[in-house]
Amino acid sequence: MIATVVSIALQLSLVLLLSPLVSGIIKTLKARLQTRRGPGILQPYRELHKLLRKGMVIPESASWIFSAAPIVVFSTAALVSLMIPMISAAAPLSLFGGVLAVVYLLGLGRFFLALGGLDTGTPFGGLGSSREMTISALAEPAMMLAIFTVALSANSTNLSEVAHSAIGQSWRFLAPSQVLAFAALFIVLIAETGRIPVDNPATHLELTMIHEAMILEYSGPYLALIEWGAWIKQLILMTLLINTFYPFGLSTDMGLLNLATGCASYLLKLLFLSALVVLVETTNAKIRLFRVPELLAVAFVLGALALISTFLF
Amino acid sequence: MNSFPTTGLFVGGLAAYALGSISGFLFRISPATARRAGCGFGLLGAVLQGISGLAALLGSSVEWSIPCAVPLFAYSFSLGAVSAYFTVALSLLAASVSIYSFGYLAGMEKGVESGRKLGLLTFFYNALLLSLSVVFTASNAFLFLIAWEMTSLAGYALVTFDHKSEESRSAGLLYLIMSHVEAGCLLLGFALIGQHAGSLDFHALRQAGGLLSPPQQACAFLLFFLGFGIKAGVIPVHIWLPAAHPVAPSNVSALLSGIVIKAGIYGMVRVFLEFLGVVPNWMGIAVIVVAVTSAILGVLYALMEHDLKRLLAYHSIENIGIILLGLGAAMMFQTAGYPRLAAFAVIACLFHTLNHAVFKCLLFLGAGSVLHSTHTKNMEELGGLNRRMPWTSLFFLVGAIAISGLPPLNGFVSEWLTYQSLLAGFGAEKGLVGLMFPIAGSLLALTGALAAACFVKAFGITFLALPRSPEAENAQEAPTTMLAGMGILAFACFALGIGASWFLPVFEGITRELVGVSARGDLTLAHGFVISSGTPHGGSVSTAVIALMLLALGAIPAWFLARRFAVRRVGPTWDCGLPGLGPENEYTATAFSKPLRMVFAALYKPRREIQTVFDVSPYFPKSIHFESEIEPTFENRIYKPVQAMVYWISLRMRAIQAGSIHAYLAYIFVTLVILLLFGVRP
Numbered sequence: 001m002i003a004t005v006v007s008i009a010l011q012l013s014l015v016l017l018l019s020p021l022v023s024g025i026i027k028t029l030k031a032r033l034q035t036r037r038g039p040g041i042l043q044p045y046r047e048l049h050k051l052l053r054k055g056m057v058i059p060e061s062a063s064w065i066f067s068a069a070p071i072v073v074f075s076t077a078a079l080v081s082l083m084i085p086m087i088s089a090a091a092p093l094s095l096f097g098g099v100l101a102v103v104y105l106l107g108l109g110r111f112f113l114a115l116g117g118l119d120t121g122t123p124f125g126g127l128g129s130s131r132e133m134t135i136s137a138l139a140e141p142a143m144m145l146a147i148f149t150v151a152l153s154a155n156s157t158n159l160s161e162v163a164h165s166a167i168g169q170s171w172r173f174l175a176p177s178q179v180l181a182f183a184a185l186f187i188v189l190i191a192e193t194g195r196i197p198v199d200n201p202a203t204h205l206e207l208t209m210i211h212e213a214m215i216l217e218y219s220g221p222y223l224a225l226i227e228w229g230a231w232i233k234q235l236i237l238m239t240l241l242i243n244t245f246y247p248f249g250l251s252t253d254m255g256l257l258n259l260a261t262g263c264a265s266y267l268l269k270l271l272f273l274s275a276l277v278v279l280v281e282t283t284n285a286k287i288r289l290f291r292v293p294e295l296l297a298v299a300f301v302l303g304a305l306a307l308i309s310t311f312l313f
Numbered sequence: 314m315n316s317f318p319t320t321g322l323f324v325g326g327l328a329a330y331a332l333g334s335i336s337g338f339l340f341r342i343s344p345a346t347a348r349r350a351g352c353g354f355g356l357l358g359a360v361l362q363g364i365s366g367l368a369a370l371l372g373s374s375v376e377w378s379i380p381c382a383v384p385l386f387a388y389s390f391s392l393g394a395v396s397a398y399f400t401v402a403l404s405l406l407a408a409s410v411s412i413y414s415f416g417y418l419a420g421m422e423k424g425v426e427s428g429r430k431l432g433l434l435t436f437f438y439n440a441l442l443l444s445l446s447v448v449f450t451a452s453n454a455f456l457f458l459i460a461w462e463m464t465s466l467a468g469y470a471l472v473t474f475d476h477k478s479e480e481s482r483s484a485g486l487l488y489l490i491m492s493h494v495e496a497g498c499l500l501l502g503f504a505l506i507g508q509h510a511g512s513l514d515f516h517a518l519r520q521a522g523g524l525l526s527p528p529q530q531a532c533a534f535l536l537f538f539l540g541f542g543i544k545a546g547v548i549p550v551h552i553w554l555p556a557a558h559p560v561a562p563s564n565v566s567a568l569l570s571g572i573v574i575k576a577g578i579y580g581m582v583r584v585f586l587e588f589l590g591v592v593p594n595w596m597g598i599a600v601i602v603v604a605v606t607s608a609i610l611g612v613l614y615a616l617m618e619h620d621l622k623r624l625l626a627y628h629s630i631e632n633i634g635i636i637l638l639g640l641g642a643a644m645m646f647q648t649a650g651y652p653r654l655a656a657f658a659v660i661a662c663l664f665h666t667l668n669h670a671v672f673k674c675l676l677f678l679g680a681g682s683v684l685h686s687t688h689t690k691n692m693e694e695l696g697g698l699n700r701r702m703p704w705t706s707l708f709f710l711v712g713a714i715a716i717s718g719l720p721p722l723n724g725f726v727s728e729w730l731t732y733q734s735l736l737a738g739f740g741a742e743k744g745l746v747g748l749m750f751p752i753a754g755s756l757l758a759l760t761g762a763l764a765a766a767c768f769v770k771a772f773g774i775t776f777l778a779l780p781r782s783p784e785a786e787n788a789q790e791a792p793t794t795m796l797a798g799m800g801i802l803a804f805a806c807f808a809l810g811i812g813a814s815w816f817l818p819v820f821e822g823i824t825r826e827l828v829g830v831s832a833r834g835d836l837t838l839a840h841g842f843v844i845s846s847g848t849p850h851g852g853s854v855s856t857a858v859i860a861l862m863l864l865a866l867g868a869i870p871a872w873f874l875a876r877r878f879a880v881r882r883v884g885p886t887w888d889c890g891l892p893g894l895g896p897e898n899e900y901t902a903t904a905f906s907k908p909l910r911m912v913f914a915a916l917y918k919p920r921r922e923i924q925t926v927f928d929v930s931p932y933f934p935k936s937i938h939f940e941s942e943i944e945p946t947f948e949n950r951i952y953k954p955v956q957a958m959v960y961w962i963s964l965r966m967r968a969i970q971a972g973s974i975h976a977y978l979a980y981i982f983v984t985l986v987i988l989l990l991f992g993v994r995p
Binding site: 054055056057058059060061062063064065070071072074075076078079082093095096097098100101103104105107108110111114115118119120121122123124125126127129130131133134136137138139140141142143144145148149151152155156157158216217220221222225289290293300303304307308311 | 699754759777854862870874885907908
């Protein structure tokens with residue numbers, strides 16, 4: 001019991017502290033790759049600090065849903081982060097929710113965020129909500145297929161079990177099914193975190209916004225909670241990707257040395273994946289909104305192929 | 314006679330429904346009395362039956378019969394685990410709808426004409442409850458079919474309640490035709506298996522499965538699947554459902570979509586798992602294919618609706634699909650010899666049946682409240698109700714979260730169970746068939762995400778932001794009784810979701826009855842706190858812990874905000890510098906679903922028409938007329954040709970319908986001779 005509480009506290013603080021950093025690293029790497037200086041990797045912390053001290057302006061037409069949405073977004077993301085293995089293969093709340101709970105809890109956060117966008121009464125809010133729900137709906141089956149591929153080869157939907165089974169066969173990531181599933185899930189990661197080519201996180205251009213349009217009316221601490229929640233979600237999806245496919249270094253016990261190795265390898269893998277995301281973002285242009293379904297269809301097909309190849313090989 | 318209390322309570326419940334029905338008819342000149350008596354007896358019947366159902370579900374099953382001169386047509390009832398479960402679901406809904414109706418029907422007393430009709434409404438309302446409760450508990454096919462027909466007819470009367478509107482009448486006619494096709498299929502189906510069993514008693518029918526030859530079994534399967542499928546509203550025989558459910562009074566729509574269509578599920582569970590014996594694999598596959606089609610097309614059509622009640626009706630089709638996924642998987646596991654997995658899939662199927670009944674009833678009642686106070690169900694004219702009708706809005710939100718399958722409410726638990734049984738299917742079925750399960754699972758994920766999108770639209774456009782019409786502007790909160798009815802169901806959504814791991818042991822008797830094993834030991838872990846997928850390491854979830862952690866993690870920022878950051882200013886919404894942001898600037902329901910309409914254009918075949926009227930320059934239009942519609946594919950591709958064919962045949966048949974009595978006598982004589990020849994032949 002005490003061990004669980006301690007591990008919850010540790011993992012929660014790790015997630016809360018690390019998620020802005022990952023975002024900062026991605027921004028800085030992207031700037032460097034585009035031969036800009038960039039704001040520095042600590043910028044997200046400064047933003048959080050600033051936003052949390054500011055006052056808020058609530059739109060006249062909004063109801064309590066507008067105020068509830070940031071809290072739901074933040075708490076669902078924080079809860080999900082406790083269900084996935086990060087440094088140790090045993091996630092603190094793994095028993096209480098596997099990968100299905102992860103997907104549906106993130107869905108709960110999105111549900112409220114989209115309602116918050118509609119609650120403002122501006123056309124932007126509605127536009128963002130509508131696009132966000134469309135894209136996430138199309139990303140969902142691809143995500144599930146890729147996850148099923150992993151879950152079926154591990155015979156479990158609990159992420160700690162999946163990680164344990166992956167550690168047992170450390171070269172499995174070379175199997176065709178795993179490669180295909182990784183590719184599918186990577187596309188989903190791009191779509192779900194609103195990165196180029198699906199959405200541009202840096203834009204406030206009216207007609208191309210998705211995520212930013214939805215949260216346009218939020219300010220102060222509410223905006224801080226939403227941004228923080230989005231960073232946590234990004235960290236969650238990245239962790240899901242690296243720890244289920246490449247579980248190297250994941251600690252299987254609570255020994256200090258193992259945990260230190262786990263920590264180091266986790267950060268290293270995160271850095272690699274961030275670099276990959278940056279590379280994709282820099283080498284691609286944002287595609288038109290109505291081309292996004294095609295990209296997600298590719299992810300779905302990759303997921304289906306992954307599943308078929310588990311069956312063949 | 315130790316079973317007396319259960320039996321007595323059940324019969325008492327039937328009597329209360331009957332009394333409610335009769336008193337509604339007798340007091341039709343005094344609307345207030347008819348309403349009180351009708352709703353009161355409805356509530357009483359629901360409470361009595363609910364208690365007896367719970368007693369039978371938790372204790373032992375009860376059987377009794379009313380003696381009848383003709384043995385084949387015995388009036389026998391059985392309150393076995395499955396029947397008791399459906400009775401409990403019916404009672405829960407009937408109780409909350411009856412409470413709701415106290416307030417809902419009060420508004421109808423004022424009008425002279427509607428006051429007179431109110432008595433008839435309570436008459437048919439109670440008749441529907443009475444006949445449905447007999448459907449769920451009859452243990453003889455003859456009694457079952459009588460009650461079935463009564464349900465259909467009472468349903469018809471309620472659908473055409475507003476008989477002056479053309480929409481109601483044509484929907485009612487369609488409903489009546491489909492109900493009779495369905496009743497015909499069931500009659501033939503029961504005749505087919507009853508002939509082998511030598512009796513119409515359900516006990517005898519259970520033994521009949523082994524006696525059927527494969528073609529007969531296939532025939533029976535198709536007849537029952539079509540018959541029960543029409544009742545349940547599976548695609549492609551769904552077309553009556555989105556027409557009929559929305560036009561009925563809202564309290565009745567809640568029952569129709571909540572529990573009446575579940576009679577189809579009840580029938581399928583009984584027949585496919587009990588009466589047909591060991592079914593070949595293709596039947597399970599057929600059920601799964603139909604289930605996936607219904608789920609996806611149901612939600613896709615729902616997305617295009619902006620009539621709140623029609624939208625909900627299409628979601629019933631979607632959820633029937635999800636329910637049937639569990640049933641199909643159970644049939645396949647049973648055939649493949651995995652009774653434990655079959656038990657698990659049956660639990661997924663039946664738990665979703667109950668959950669859907671609860672949240673769909675809640676949502677229809679919520680839509681009814683909106684209709685009651687704004688007199689419109691067109692979402693494009695609503696908005697801003699969250700501030701004007703806070704409780705209705707809250708209850709509708711609970712229902713919306715539950716139906717979208719989001720944790721920690723009840724819809725999530727049953728969808729989780731469905732996913733787990735589908736994943737188990739991959740391991741259980743060898744060969745390519747196994748691949749069908751994860752694909753179905755991923756399509757279930759698509760359905761769930763689209764449903765969430767649809768309910769963001771339904772709740773967001775109807776209840777949030779600014780009102781789009783004066784009716785919505787002046788909306789009043791619904792009366793207390795209506796809120797109480799919805800409150801019970803909203804509480805049930807929470808209780809069945811968060812308390813799911815304590816509720817699941819209820820299924821022990823049911824799985825024992827249907828597949829012969831008990832899954833009790835495998836279902837929960839950690840002192841009942843966690844729901845497990847039944848296989849070691851398979852997967853587990855705990856909605857109780859999720860709810861607790863969400864509360865704890867949400868409380869920290871909420872507390873923080875309340876303490877330190879009191880600076881909250883209410884300001885005007887950003888209007889891009891143009892003066893005045895009004896309701897006409899808001900996103901509409903049509904606009905919200907536009908991206909999906911474009912993505913799935915191949916299915917919808919959308920057609921739109923824009924007419925601009927301008928004086929001098931096209932850049933300054935005086936008025937713009939916009940019209941958009943999607944093609945009703947099934948009506949155009951399947952039903953229109955069938956209708957044309959029936960017309961054609963009828964025209965040809967007119968040749969022998971001369972209207973002369975001599976000709977008809979001759980026909981009767983010839984038919985008699987032919988039948989006699991058949992009879993005489995050895």
